[in-house]
Amino acid sequence: MRVLTSTLFRSRLEKGFDSKTAKFHTSVPEDLRIFEDDINNSMAHDIMLYEQGIIPLKELKMILKSLMEIYESWNKGEITISQEFDDIHEYIEAKVIEKIGIEAGGMIHTGRSRNDQVVCDMKLRLREELLIIAEQILELIEVLQKRTEENFDTYMILYTHGQHAQIGTFSAYLSNYIEILLRDFERFMDCYKRLNTNPLGAGPVGGTSIAINRLRTTELLGFDSIQMNSIDATSSRDWAIEFASCCSLLMSNMSRIAADILEWSAIEYGYVELADEFASSSSIMPQKKNPSTLELLRGKTSEGYSALMELLTMVKGIPSGYYQDLQQTKITLWRTVDNTQACLYVMTGILSTLKVKPENMWKQVDGSFTIAVEIAETLVMDAGLSFRESYKVSAELVNTVLKKGTTLKSLTPIDVEETVQKMFNKKIIVVNSMLEKATDPKKSLDKRISLGCPHPDEIRKMHKENETKLKESTIKLTDKKTSIKDALNSLHKIAENYLKE
Ligand code: ARG
Numbered sequence: 001m002r003v004l005t006s007t008l009f010r011s012r013l014e015k016g017f018d019s020k021t022a023k024f025h026t027s028v029p030e031d032l033r034i035f036e037d038d039i040n041n042s043m044a045h046d047i048m049l050y051e052q053g054i055i056p057l058k059e060l061k062m063i064l065k066s067l068m069e070i071y072e073s074w075n076k077g078e079i080t081i082s083q084e085f086d087d088i089h090e091y092i093e094a095k096v097i098e099k100i101g102i103e104a105g106g107m108i109h110t111g112r113s114r115n116d117q118v119v120c121d122m123k124l125r126l127r128e129e130l131l132i133i134a135e136q137i138l139e140l141i142e143v144l145q146k147r148t149e150e151n152f153d154t155y156m157i158l159y160t161h162g163q164h165a166q167i168g169t170f171s172a173y174l175s176n177y178i179e180i181l182l183r184d185f186e187r188f189m190d191c192y193k194r195l196n197t198n199p200l201g202a203g204p205v206g207g208t209s210i211a212i213n214r215l216r217t218t219e220l221l222g223f224d225s226i227q228m229n230s231i232d233a234t235s236s237r238d239w240a241i242e243f244a245s246c247c248s249l250l251m252s253n254m255s256r257i258a259a260d261i262l263e264w265s266a267i268e269y270g271y272v273e274l275a276d277e278f279a280s281s282s283s284i285m286p287q288k289k290n291p292s293t294l295e296l297l298r299g300k301t302s303e304g305y306s307a308l309m310e311l312l313t314m315v316k317g318i319p320s321g322y323y324q325d326l327q328q329t330k331i332t333l334w335r336t337v338d339n340t341q342a343c344l345y346v347m348t349g350i351l352s353t354l355k356v357k358p359e360n361m362w363k364q365v366d367g368s369f370t371i372a373v374e375i376a377e378t379l380v381m382d383a384g385l386s387f388r389e390s391y392k393v394s395a396e397l398v399n400t401v402l403k404k405g406t407t408l409k410s411l412t413p414i415d416v417e418e419t420v421q422k423m424f425n426k427k428i429i430v431v432n433s434m435l436e437k438a439t440d441p442k443k444s445l446d447k448r449i450s451l452g453c454p455h456p457d458e459i460r461k462m463h464k465e466n467e468t469k470l471k472e473s474t475i476k477l478t479d480k481k482t483s484i485k486d487a488l489n490s491l492h493k494i495a496e497n498y499l500k501e
Contacts, residue, residue: 300342
């Protein structure tokens with residue numbers, strides 16, 4: 001059997017690549033991910049060349065047919081590409097030439113350089129991966145919305161500095177991450193706008209003298225517009241860095257969810273329990289149920305950040321124009337795509353199956369000193385003290401009950417009146433109902449009225465608004481997915497029609 005060899009782009013050189021150096025130099029391993037995109041790229045480019053009168057119909061048909069055959073073999077898993085090849089661009093062109101000869105096959109790359117070709121392939125692939133991530137974010141939000149709904153009245157302590165801060169609800173906690181993730185979604189959508197522009201036709205760096213039609217390939221490949229300047233189109237990777245930074249932020253947000261859930265699944269809290277499918281155990285301690293998937297997710301966040309740093313570092317010193325350093329960006333990009341998608345999958349699984357234990361949350365709420373703020377605010381509103389006066393009174397009451405070994409719930413109106421009298425020489429009247437409003441956890445939360453606070457009604461309102469945002473986001477996403485799908489379907493239809501001519 002004749003083996004396809006890599007000689008296509010070395011006509012100026014007398015010797016082949018040193019074999020170890022060829023392996024060092026090749027991008028074949030990371031190019032496998034853009035195989036399909038490279039086929040689409042060539043189909044669109046060559047259809048455009050024909051329509052511009054640059055290549056004849058007969059040759060176009062031969063090229064399209066061979067590209068389709070190559071793609072079919074690829075799909076069947078029949079293709080393995082030797083690392084002797086520089087990249088898949090060389091492999092596919094060599095394969096086409098092997099099939100139909102250099103006279104026809106040699107037309108495939110007219111008016112195109114690998115520099116605009118590779119960046120076009122990368123963008124075609126990355127936009128699909130980005131939309132998968134965006135969809136996964138919406139799935140995660142959907143889960144959080146459902147869990148919020150189930151927990152409107154699940155009271156829990158809100159923490160600052162890891163200490164009891166205020167009374168809130170578990171739904172308020174979940175709803176906070178819905179808002180964060182909606183911002184993450186928007187960030188990816190915004191990144192998409194800058195990503196989905198067409199670099200094809202920029203040539204090596206400065207265009208071509210062949211009368212190509214960049215608008216046509218833009219349309220055929222479903223890009224929203226042309227990435228105009230040929231130097232920019234071939235040399236910039238800011239869209240990749242922006243994508244990695246969106247991933248980093250998303251990872252950082254998920255890592256913080258992981259940190260909360262990890263903590264709350266400890267026996268000391270017992271607020272939540274992971275489903276067995278997402279937990280592990282120990283080789284020696286049979287009692288263990290480890291939330292190690294969440295630990296890993298937190299650990300893998302650093303992988304996301306390192307991808308961003310890698311890309312920034314790769315690009316920072318590169319003068320304008322293509323340099324081979326840019327080849328490395330693909331490795332980093334695919335790694336961060338896989339990492340982000342896997343983490344989103346695990347996070348969604350964990351949160352959708354998480355067992356919530358409201359009774360354990362309530363144990364901390366009842367009798368908690370978090371109501372000290374409510375006592376202070378009640379004295380401001382109902383007894384006319386300045387906030388700092390009432391703050392000091394409330395602190396004094398905390399110290400008194402702590403010394404007695406009781407809780408703030410045991411306070412009587414007289415305790416409060418006397419403390420105010422003693423500290424500020426003021427006579428106030430405290431009635432039972434006033435104190436009750438402050439010291440009963442549920443009533444104290446009912447008093448909370450500021451916009452966005454964890455009052456169950458506020459959360460219900462936010463939940464409703466987020467439901468609308470979720471619907472709007474889904475429509476936005478579907479539009480983008482449909483427009484890519486339509487463009488690529490029509491590209492293939494056009495190719496098939498030419499083949500019939
Ligand atoms: N394989 C390269 C990459 O992945 C593209 C080829 C550019 N090579 C060149 N000699 N201009 O970036």
